[in-house]
Amino acid sequence: MKKSLIYIEQNHFQNSMDLLEVVRQVYDAEEYETYGVSFGASCDEAEGLFDYLIEVPDQRIRSYDVINMTNVLEELQGFYHFDSILFPATQLGRMLAPRTAMRLHVGLVADVTAIRHKNGFVEMVRPAFSGKIMAGIVNRNRVPLMMSVRQNVFSYQGASQKQTEKIKYSPIRIEDRKIELIEVREKEKTRDIRESEILISGGGGTGRYFPKLKHLADELNAQVSASRKTVDSGTAPRSMQVGQSGKTVSTKLYMALGISGSLQHMEGLKNVENIVSVNTNRDAPICSRSDIVVEGDAEEFIERLTDKIKWEKQSRE
Amino acid sequence: MKIMCLVKFTPDVENFIYDYEKNVLVRENVRMILNPDDASALAFALKIKNRRPETSIEIITMAPQSVIPHMEDLLRLKVDKATLISDKLYVGSDTYITSRILGKYLSSVAYDCILTGTGAMDGDTSHVPSQLGELLNICQMSNVVEIEEETFGSESAVIEVDEERNFAKYKICMPAILSLQKVRNYKLPYIKYEDLERNVKDQITIIDNETLGFESNQVGISGSLTQVSGTFVKIMEKKDKRVVRNDSEGINTVYQFLRDKGFV
């Protein structure tokens, strides 16, 4: 029986649950048990999904204290001998995973986006070179198999029907904390682009008309996103960036205005259902992935479509 | 105060050319650049040195000797010392081994702080800084966007971190590894005109395995714990695109599409 441990990050709960799908793909037909570990608050929502839930309610361990969290994971590995340990590739997960892998003397694969099986090995697929190349990585026969998993790529569909056994773990070794959180400041109150069903996205071709995208977005109850070029030029904040170095989105509709569709941009659109692109060049790479290509100027298009939607709304009232 | 800056020169991936006919990346004549996150980290170090001239900055890279001209350019920005860790044995090291090699050197020298980038453009694993934190048994923080200069150099520094939804401020014990994100407030200066041709050769130290003393099977491809089993270019799924013009007929087509799909 294989044993897999998933690090559950409270602030990224759904992403942590989705790692159950990765475990399922790793073990395929083999039998396996799933363990979840969470620090601080208990995670009752995960009950029924895991075989075991390990809670570490020790007040001395803060949820950002990577060193002490690593100490705990090392102790847990000593007790349970997991065959694999998975982390969501969040800010915290991407610091905790490498530290733990080094502590356990095993290799680590970063930001995994697909699992394949190749000659009896588990091959972890991840983008490299800003998403221009995909690389398959195998772990050299060491246990546990460790990876961080890119957010929003896998989704777990299993029902919660397991008899979850809860374990309270009291750590043996806790060090003095070397880091202290002083304050948290929320970013400007925009919704996360990943939560939007429709995105109106602007690239190099929208130039200084980028703010106008908001008009169209408002009509469609959508949000505005951007390509890397728009972000690098300072026109849009980084939180809006779609693509390998930005966010992976899974919207129903993606309207790409003046975006050429470099491979690293397309990497962020893997799960997008429909694409409408507006481009002066009908042969731009994104066009071959689009349902409709509007050949022409993006600014003009925004005005026309916004007017059209407004007009149709009025005439129906 | 002594600052160590870990730098990495990467191919300028933004300007890779993709051959859609053959489905390959054109990799000839690809320019090497300083990884953008690392440039921000070094820019911060130079800013500190500007304010406190007694500061000394050492850049460290593990790379083939072909990066020497790039290191020289950084030395001409008033970096004090450059260390190149280079040995044929190290070729093909994964992050685990890269960290061990860098860590072995770093644990043999004195420093007050280590600055790195958060992620590198090529591999983009962000493993090396955290793994070094483990090896050196010090704190490490990724996606740092600001370091409060007045606190830098004291027992603990105050840093601001981009945590996706929030910005968080932490007080972190020094020495620590602070990994910066590419940010606009830390930009590398240009080389001063009089320094353009300055001979900086004697500021470069090359270290090989003679000094670091790893067994040959501990490093490089044979020592690595992960292995690239293959690379491929993603073939994009093609759709039967409909091309319309940006006129009322075209707009009608788009509108009809939005209606059919239930978006309006």
Ligand SMILES: Cc1cc2nc3c(=O)[nH]c(=O)nc-3n(C[C@H](O)[C@H](O)[C@H](O)COP(=O)(O)OP(=O)(O)OC[C@H]3O[C@@H](n4cnc5c(N)ncnc54)[C@H](O)[C@@H]3O)c2cc1C
């Ligand atoms: C396609 C591909 C996929 C890969 N996938 C993985 C993988 O999943 N897991 C894995 O373990 N390895 C992987 N590797 C190997 C990995 O890229 C290399 O080990 C590389 O040296 C580490 O670089 P990075 O970009 O990942 O480092 P990061 O950890 O992203 O680098 C962050 C910072 O660390 C510092 N730094 C990093 N390397 C050096 C150096 N050599 N000298 C000085 N400072 C440095 C720099 O400040 C840099 O900005 C992969 C390699 C390729 C080509």
Ligand SMILES: Nc1ncnc2c1ncn2[C@@H]1O[C@H](COP(=O)(O)O)[C@@H](O)[C@H]1O
């Ligand atoms: N005014 C425009 N309206 C729509 N698309 C444009 C416009 N100008 C350029 N483009 C396209 O926008 C994409 C991004 O261009 P670039 O500025 O090179 O990033 C390219 O595919 C161009 O063909």
